[in-house]
Amino acid sequence: MLRLREDNERAAVEAACKGDSEALAGLYERYYAVMVWVAYSVLLDRGLAEDAAQQAFAKAYVKMRGLKRVDRFGPWLTTICRNAAQDMARARRRDTALQKIAVVEEAAQSGSDGFDRAVKEAVDGLSPMYREVVVLHYYSGMSYSHIESVLNISGDRVKGRLARARKQIQTCLEKEGFRREQ
Amino acid sequence: MERMYNEKDLEQAIRRTAPGDPPVPDFEGWQKRHAEAVSMLRNPSDKKMADDPSGTWVIRFGKTLMEKRQVRFGAVAAVLLIALAIVTLDRGTNIAWSMEQTVEAIEQVKTLYIEGTVVWPFGAEPGVVPFRYWVQAPTENSPLKMRGEIKRHIMIAKGDTVYECWSDTKTAQAQYGPAITDLKYWYKAAEVGPWVIRQMPEMIQQYATDWRQSTDRDPNTGKERILATCTYPPSNMSFLLVVDPDTKLVESAKLWGNLQHEGEPYIDAKRFVYNEKYPDELFELPADTTIINQKDTEESRALFDQGENLFHKEKKYAEAIEIYWRVYITYPKLNVAEEALMMIGLCHGRLEQHDKAIEVYQKATREYPHLKGWIDATWFYLGREYMKIGQNAKAIDAFENCLKAGEGVRDPETFPLANAREFLASLKGE
Numbered sequence: 001m002l003r004l005r006e007d008n009e010r011a012a013v014e015a016a017c018k019g020d021s022e023a024l025a026g027l028y029e030r031y032y033a034v035m036v037w038v039a040y041s042v043l044l045d046r047g048l049a050e051d052a053a054q055q056a057f058a059k060a061y062v063k064m065r066g067l068k069r070v071d072r073f074g075p076w077l078t079t080i081c082r083n084a085a086q087d088m089a090r091a092r093r094r095d096t097a098l099q100k101i102a103v104v105e106e107a108a109q110s111g112s113d114g115f116d117r118a119v120k121e122a123v124d125g126l127s128p129m130y131r132e133v134v135v136l137h138y139y140s141g142m143s144y145s146h147i148e149s150v151l152n153i154s155g156d157r158v159k160g161r162l163a164r165a166r167k168q169i170q171t172c173l174e175k176e177g178f179r180r181e182q
Numbered sequence: 183m184e185r186m187y188n189e190k191d192l193e194q195a196i197r198r199t200a201p202g203d204p205p206v207p208d209f210e211g212w213q214k215r216h217a218e219a220v221s222m223l224r225n226p227s228d229k230k231m232a233d234d235p236s237g238t239w240v241i242r243f244g245k246t247l248m249e250k251r252q253v254r255f256g257a258v259a260a261v262l263l264i265a266l267a268i269v270t271l272d273r274g275t276n277i278a279w280s281m282e283q284t285v286e287a288i289e290q291v292k293t294l295y296i297e298g299t300v301v302w303p304f305g306a307e308p309g310v311v312p313f314r315y316w317v318q319a320p321t322e323n324s325p326l327k328m329r330g331e332i333k334r335h336i337m338i339a340k341g342d343t344v345y346e347c348w349s350d351t352k353t354a355q356a357q358y359g360p361a362i363t364d365l366k367y368w369y370k371a372a373e374v375g376p377w378v379i380r381q382m383p384e385m386i387q388q389y390a391t392d393w394r395q396s397t398d399r400d401p402n403t404g405k406e407r408i409l410a411t412c413t414y415p416p417s418n419m420s421f422l423l424v425v426d427p428d429t430k431l432v433e434s435a436k437l438w439g440n441l442q443h444e445g446e447p448y449i450d451a452k453r454f455v456y457n458e459k460y461p462d463e464l465f466e467l468p469a470d471t472t473i474i475n476q477k478d479t480e481e482s483r484a485l486f487d488q489g490e491n492l493f494h495k496e497k498k499y500a501e502a503i504e505i506y507w508r509v510y511i512t513y514p515k516l517n518v519a520e521e522a523l524m525m526i527g528l529c530h531g532r533l534e535q536h537d538k539a540i541e542v543y544q545k546a547t548r549e550y551p552h553l554k555g556w557i558d559a560t561w562f563y564l565g566r567e568y569m570k571i572g573q574n575a576k577a578i579d580a581f582e583n584c585l586k587a588g589e590g591v592r593d594p595e596t597f598p599l600a601n602a603r604e605f606l607a608s609l610k611g612e
Contacts, residue, residue, distance in 0.1 A: 025209040032207035046201040053205075054212055115187065119195040125495045138193065139200035169192070175497060181188045 013070040016061075028057060031074065034150055035081045037140040041132040042085035044124055052088050056081035075152030082132075115178060122172035130165035133158060214418070291431070291456050293318050298434075298451040300332060310446060318460055327465040338465055345467055353472045353515055355479070392441075397427075407433065413441045419448075431456060472515045482513040489525060499529040520550040524560045531567060539567045547583070558588030562598035565605060574609050581606045 009030075015023035032053060039052035060080050067076060123134055136142045136150070144162075148155045170180055187195075294317045299310045313332045320326040325341030338345045347354035392413045400407055408425040420443045422436040432454055436447040467473070486509050492502035506529070509522035523546035530539035543564035550557055565580030584602040592599055 028209045028212060029207045033205040036205035040201070050205065054215065057212065115185070115191070116195050116198055119192065120199040121494070123196060123199060134196065135200075138196040140204075166192070169196075172497075173187070173192075178185050178187055180192070181186050 009073060010070050013064070013067070013073045017065050017067075017070075024061070027073070031077055032057075033140060034074075034136065034142070035077065037135045038078055038081050038132060038150075039085035039088075040139070041135040042082060042128055043089050048088055049085065052085040053081055055088075056084045059084065072152060074150045078150055078152075114176070115173075118173055118176040118178060119169065121176075122169040125172060126165055126168055130161055130168065133161045134165045134169075137162060291319065293456070293458055293460055295453075295455040295458060296451050297453050298449065300450075301446060301448045310450075316460060316464060318465070329465055338467060340465055345473065347467065347471065352468070352470055353474055354467050356473050356475050411443060415441060429456075474516055478513060478516065479518075482509060482516050482518045485509050485512070486518050486522060489522065493525060493529060497532075499532045503529045517556075520546060520560070521556045523550075524556050524563065527560070527563055527567070531563065531570075536567050536571050540564060540571075543567065558584050558592055558602075559598045561587055562602050565602065569605065569609070578606060578609050581609075 009027075012023045012026050016027055035053035035056055036046075036049050039056070040046060040049035043049050043052060056077065060077050063080075067073065069076070123131065126134060132151070133147060136147050137144075142150070144155050144158045147158045151158070173180070296315045298313060300313045301310055311333055313330065315331075316327075316329045318324070318327040326339070328337075328339040330337045334348050336347050338347075343356060345354040345356055392411075394411045396409045397406055398409060399405065406427055408427055410423045410425060411421060413420040418439060418441060420438045420441050422443060423432055424434045425431070426433050434453065435449075435451045436443075437449040438444065439448050485505065489502045489505035489509065492498045492505060503526050506522040506526045510519045510526070513519050523542055527539045527542040527546070530536070530542060543560050546560045547557065547564065550560075561580050561584035565577045565584060568574070568577035568580055581602040584598055585606075588594070588599045588602075594600065594603075
């Protein structure tokens, strides 16, 4: 199944390079949500993340003909998107910080017993590498194998990062007075 | 007391923290916003534009034109300078046009004033706002000088330095040529036209399409005038230029964010005035303005980031307070000082030191009443602290001040304005 998807994707990338609109649209639709979440894991701002994802597609399409490994379109696009988000984060850090505080504040207002707020803070406080897999797995609902193909890392590394991310979240939660049942 | 959770609780809570609904792709909308990328991929001949430095500049210029505040500001100038350059093109049959005559006319221009309107998408009340723009050509003794005004935002450029300031504060941010990122298009435009006239017409001649010319008479004066239109597909822009056939100079110009010359123009330059003499003060900052340089900005931000790390990641609020105070004491004139005070208040709040939090928030609102970066959020947090200690009347005042401070600056449906309205309604029993 995964093999078939990769073959289709390769054909779509090659067709898009030749200016095929439908192929272009297909790639956009396939990857848009994933790119938004990749950008979100850097920016922690949904609106900015959508902007970054769109910019990433624009950059990618301009450079697409120069892509040597069409079978690695996903990881390549992910890298472009991550870089676009990092550029945006640097340029707009004031707004991002405000949003971060706003999110914390909103979570504090609405969270049940403060648990959601604490979880939100813990997720936002993860290093980008761990936050990326958490966001892709839990926010986007991606399977391990799908994350593996998009990030171009092994399945074991995906699982390892998720496990370490959960551990860090648990540590943060402990500091906030929440303890995991054994 | 410890509260227990299991793995399922945690996973569900993580999913609940996802912001908003799942992202939905809108390929049609994206194509419209990024026409240049699609165009380059679809049309192989466009690739040479991406490889050509001057072409890349034009493409990037168009792409970022409507995305950034500073670029938008500079774009008003840049596009109109492009407009000036366009008239130098000899597009054929109209007897009023001659490349040599027009170049000669523009080269004689020593100063230029332009006024009109621009679509301004920033802040809580985006809309069409007036702009004014002055340019003074460089001479042997004086560098190129420019001044632009849009709403309360003023930019002054002299040589390779740009000052960005706001009319209701007494600080200006200095941006030096090599460090300028967002302003590079402004400089680029200044470099290429109209004072250095050759490059821009060549670029426009190469890339702009669908040229049309006609003549009509000015409805007010009855004077004949030339109307020139063209489009620039890679950036999804179209132009209209109204040219005086006698002077060969542009009288007015419009730029649309579409290829059909339709709807509200992004830029509507209604009046051009050439060769007026400007007083030197026009290109000076007000006498009592404090100039903030890039080094201070970077150093203050690095220190502030230490505080952010302690607050957000390590949750060491007492240590964060010390760092934020250092930011405030060392850089009191920078916007980051206002932000640091707010963060100190937040730290005290997390430490349940409500009186101290209130004291700091009050200090911030006293000292930075006009700064638009954080003052609305500071009022909001002040209101929250008052609520926590049961002083609801003061909380209402603070939330109302939050709404006033954020009006016209922040999107009213987002934090902190939406939250302040919610608390106000709750406190007033609505």
